[in-house]
Amino acid sequence: MRTALITGATSGFGEAASRLFTAAGWRVIGTGRRADRLEALAKELGDDKFHPAVFDIRDEAARDAALDNLPEAFRGIDLLVNNAGLALGTHTAQTADLGNWKVMIDTNVTALVSITHKLLPLLIERKGAVINLSSVAATYPYLGGNVYGGTKAFVHQFSLSLRSDLAGTGVRVTSIEPGMAETEFTLVRTGSQDASDKLYGGADPMTAEDIAGMILWVASLPPHLNINTMEMMPVNQSFAGFAVHRA
Ligand code: NDP
Ligand code: 8X3
Numbered sequence: 001m002r003t004a005l006i007t008g009a010t011s012g013f014g015e016a017a018s019r020l021f022t023a024a025g026w027r028v029i030g031t032g033r034r035a036d037r038l039e040a041l042a043k044e045l046g047d048d049k050f051h052p053a054v055f056d057i058r059d060e061a062a063r064d065a066a067l068d069n070l071p072e073a074f075r076g077i078d079l080l081v082n083n084a085g086l087a088l089g090t091h092t093a094q095t096a097d098l099g100n101w102k103v104m105i106d107t108n109v110t111a112l113v114s115i116t117h118k119l120l121p122l123l124i125e126r127k128g129a130v131i132n133l134s135s136v137a138a139t140y141p142y143l144g145g146n147v148y149g150g151t152k153a154f155v156h157q158f159s160l161s162l163r164s165d166l167a168g169t170g171v172r173v174t175s176i177e178p179g180m181a182e183t184e185f186t187l188v189r190t191g192s193q194d195a196s197d198k199l200y201g202g203a204d205p206m207t208a209e210d211i212a213g214m215i216l217w218v219a220s221l222p223p224h225l226n227i228n229t230m231e232m233m234p235v236n237q238s239f240a241g242f243a244v245h246r247a
Contacts, residue, residue, distance in 0.1 A: 003027040004219070005067075005077050007057055007115065008084030010037040012183030013133065016212035017081060022049040024216055029053050029074050031066070031084065048073070057084045057111040067118070078128040079219055080119050082112045085133060085151075087189040090144035101147040108151035113158065120171075127170035127223065131215055132159045136179040136231060140239060152177075160228065172226045174218050179233030181206035206234050 004021050008014035009030025015037070018030045022045045030038055031053045038052030051074045055062035085108040088100035116130060123130065137145050138152035159175035166173065182205040186196035210232075218227050 001025060001027055002078040003029065003074055003076055004079040004081060005029040005031070005119070006081040006083060007031045009041065010034040012185060012208045013181070013211045013215070014081070014083045015041065016208035017083070017215050018045065018050060020212045020216045024220070027074055029070065029077070031055060031057065057115065058106045060114055063115065076126060077119060077122055078126050080116065080123060080128070080130045081215060082116065082130065082132045084111070087148040087185065090190060092144055093146045096146060104147050104151050109154050112155065123171050124166070124169045129172040129174070129219060130162065131174045131176060131218055134159070134175045134177045136177055136233060138177060139231070142240065156229065163226065163228065170223065174227045175229045176211070176214060176218070177229060177231040178206060178211050179237045181208065181211055183208050203236050204234055206232065
């Protein structure tokens with residue numbers, strides 16, 4: 001039985017992936033700040049299959065306290081799914097809140113790098129894998145995407161660079177880059193359920209289960225195969241044109 005550590009398992013992709021991975025026979029360590037949600041998942045999935053690890057991903061001491069004291073059965077981590085992350089705000093750069101920018105960088109970049117660094121020796125020992133959640137925002141800029149897009153571009157390039165460094169170790173690295181998927185993402189970004197409903201309304205967006213299925217597919221490929229990057233969108237989402245300002 002293999003073990004996956006899935007960050008951000010309290011909602012969206014991470015919660016759906018926790019269900020799919022345990023159903024597919026994996027053990028899952030699910031992380032997040034909302035203890036009640038992780039406890040509910042442990043109850044639903046069984047505490048022999050799902051271990052809740054409650055910590056803020058930016059808090060290295062709390063993370064280490066949780067991960068250095070895992071129950072024996074969950075210690076052999078074969079897969080790190082770096083999924084915890086967020087966008088905050090939709091303002092243009094010139095009106096954006098600097099505090100929001102720092103939270104996005106601390107969460108999407110610094111914490112992701114730090115947990116990856118911590119687990120790499122174990123992943124190398126076990127010829128494991130890293131699956132990082134980037135975004136279409138890494139490649140296609142949009143108004144108000146500024147620092148969020150920047151963090152996801154970092155995740156994309158960090159994933160490719162990791163592959164370079166890990167050549168010969170057997171460790172696989174994938175950057176998954178979704179477009180619009182309805183989760184709590186837009187509620188967190190805007191603080192408004194109404195704004196979230198309006199964004200996804202009529203768009204037939206991807207679902208958390210769609211993305212979780214792709215994460216599981218990547219993780220289940222034979223060990224000689226590495227998906228480097230994987231980008232997906234709902235059919236109803238496409239590319240915008242260039243903007244031209246005329247005086
Ligand atoms: P959700 O908001 O539904 O889930 C985000 C998860 O991240 C939650 O479990 C949350 O847990 C966790 N998280 C956020 N901040 C922290 C923190 N400081 N410490 C610990 N956990 C944290 O969003 P999604 O499922 O949609 O997003 C998952 C990933 O996918 C993100 O990295 C996002 O950027 C990316 N993505 C999302 C897309 C979309 O359209 N939905 C498209 C492309 C990429 P808690 O709040 O309990 O701590
Ligand atoms: C977020 C993707 O398309 O909602 O990572 O901006 S999108």
